[in-house]
Amino acid sequence: MAANETRSWGVTPPISVAASSEREREITVSLMEELRRQNTFETEEESRRREIVLGRVAALVKKFVKEVSISKGLSETASNAAGGKIFTFGSYRLGVHGPGTDIDTVCVVPKHVSREDFFKVFEPMLCAMEGATEVSGVPDAFVPIIKAKISDIPMDLQIAPLGMSSIPEDLSLKDNNLLKNLDESIVRSINGTRLTDELLRLVPNVQVFRDALRCIKLWATRKAIYSNVNGYLGGVAWAMLVARICQLYPNAVAGAVVQRFFTIMSKWPWPDPVLLKQIEDGPLQVRVWNPKLYPSDRQHRMPIITPNYPSMCATHNVSASTLAILSEQIQNGADTVSKIIAGTTTWAELFSKHDFFHRYRNYIQVVALTRDPQLQMKWAGTVESRMRHLIMKLEFVDNLRLAHPFVKGFDRVVRCASEEEASAVLRGQPPSSPDAEGADGDAENAAAPHKVYLTAFFVGLAVRPKDPGDAGPRRLDVSFSITEFVKMVKGETFDEAKMGISLKHIRSTSLPDYVFDPGEREARVTGKRSKKSLGGKDGGADTPNKKPRLSTSSLTN
Structure with missing residues (x-):
């Protein structure tokens, strides 16, 4: 390479090869201190x-x-x-x-x-x-x-x-x-x-890449958008995005990479999918993203293509709803990092907890149940792997702006007084005692002879605003989406004697306490609500004077 040529780490030359500023170095030091405070490094x-x-x-x-x-x-x-x-x-x-x-x-x-x-x-x-x-x-x-x-x-x-x-x-x-x-x-x-090996080979500075990626992973986790299975971005996609920013700014320190990550990603969609390099592997034809040659790729809402053979889209699970949620969180992140650069806030604000269980009036609760802890892990895993299909079905419901899936399930155990009650709980009926449900490690649960294991998943429902001139209540009928989802999940392996699945609509006021951190629910009720929301409780579609009539035909199997 000639002395006056700049190395290209990706499919395009770097945007800038300039060294980071003194301020960018300062925020990098404070970023690493905050990551240590946040316990992101193992012993x-x-x-x-x-x-x-x-x-x-x-x-x-x-x-x-x-x-x-x-x-x-x-x-x-x-x-x-x-x-x-x-x-x-x-x-x-x-x-x-x-x-x-x-x-x-x-x-x-x-x-x-x-x-x-x-x-x-x-x-x-x-x-x-x-x-x-x-x-x-x-x-x-x-x-x-x-x-x-x-x-x-x-x-x-x-x-x-x-x-x-x-x-x-x-x-x-x-x-x-x-x-x-x-x-x-x-x-x-x-x-x-x-x-993974290719990513490490394609970044200019591995340590800068790792430090910046730790930051983005922590932020995405705290905002509940770190999950490939639920239609957000998984670890591979986040790593590819950070690697691409490192390629565009090869001499930037970690804090500068993070700042440019949010600045560039807030302008999504980019003109082209994220590709880390042009791949040429001789006789083995490599598929790179080309909407004319590969029409199926046009269905990807946020195409991020892997750099190694055979190239694949790492974000095929992203739906219209999850893309909207990702876009909002990235824009919020860009605003926060701008304040960090200006010195008006700290990195701790970037890593503040999500508000998923506070932002909607209506939720769908999906509960997977079994009588055996080993079977429960398998059944809950199966239900979780199909949740994105429920989201895509809900997106066709009239008056629904988006369906917002939470990124993880909550494991619980129900202590039952008899086999008959356990069978009824498996079918979705509530236990006779309101104190029967607890975490798996509870001492009381350990001594209970009749148990039902359950994993609860949640989907927030954001309702469209009323059109001008609309009168009367709106109807939000999600029963068909739920029915089709249950049929698909049960498939051929469902055993009614051992397994159950229950879907029902619940209001925000009826959310179980276990989805909140200690004291969080009470603090939120007395605090101020944010008006910056995708169809949330305030300033969005689902405001108190516009509450829809919800029809879910609560299903239990």
Whole structure:
């Protein structure tokens, strides 16, 4: 490269190669101090524990491959040589994980080890592993997965059988030829690691990228917009966006990257999707975003395309509703960071908690129920993975401006006086005692002989404003959307004797206490409400004199 040429880290040259200003360096120092106050860095003890757990899981994967190999007729020698190897990806591999963060892991195995073996053989082995708890396989997910905690370290494990008879110790996943003739779900699993490695290769300064990404991840988590499964952006998409800003400002410090992230993202949509580099891999044709060649890509509302082969849209779950929510939060973030730069506020304001459970008058509560804690993890995972379909169905409801899904479920346990009451609760009826419901770790729950396990998910409903001249009440009929959603979720695996699902409309005043932090509900009632809201309680569509009539046909199955 000639001395007067500027290196291009992405598909376009940098916007600026200037060094950051003194003020930008100052806010970077205060940003890192706030991130430490917010407990985003794990301790050395937890880091060591993660390494030990990964070593134990790696050994278990080899044992699993050997057992399956022997069961399928391979010799003792061939079974020992079959190997098996784990690769991490996501926040842990990027180096931006914090306390309690799960480790995304893919188990790479030989071609004769199947996905069915993963759930029938490896999952029980994992359950029997010392220190393993909350082991739950979700084979029907978009990417089949086993969730577990091992020595209190949460892990998400996927399987990727390669077209090889054995897995060598020095295997690298960089070779594109490894992906030939693999089905899409396996490619997605492998690409987690491949993408993470590519992101680290494509940023000018890895430490600046990591510091800025920690900030954006914390902000997105606090604002309840960090969730790919619910139609927001997951870790991959947020990391790609931050990496792109780093490419555009290669000499910027972390605080400056964050400021420019919000400034640029508040102007979304960009003219083109976010691409980190132009990919040319010789004989292997790489799909880059082109709406003329790939009409399906035009359906993506916020296309962010992965840089490695095969390129994919990392944001295919984003809906009209979640895009509106993302846009609002990004604009709010831009306003806050501008105040931080000006010195009129601090980074702590950027990380303030969301107001999801205060901003709407109407909510839909979706409850997944079972009688068994292991089955509950699987069933709740299945329901959560389908929640985005409910949102898309609700978007067609007349008078509904948007459907706002919350990013996580709330786990509860109901103590019942008898088997009959437990069966009734499973069907959606309330328990006889108002104090019967509690958290799973409650001492009272531990002693209860008849239990029902439940996970509650919530969707906020923002109503459209009345058109000028409209008279009379409006009707918000979501019953068809709910009915279709229940049919889809139940599918072929639903067992009425063991599982239940309940959907109902609730007012904000009837929200359960467990969705609020201690003292939060009371403080909010006495405090001032913000008028800056997407159809919220004040200044939006759903104002007190314009309350709609809601029809949900509350369903229980």
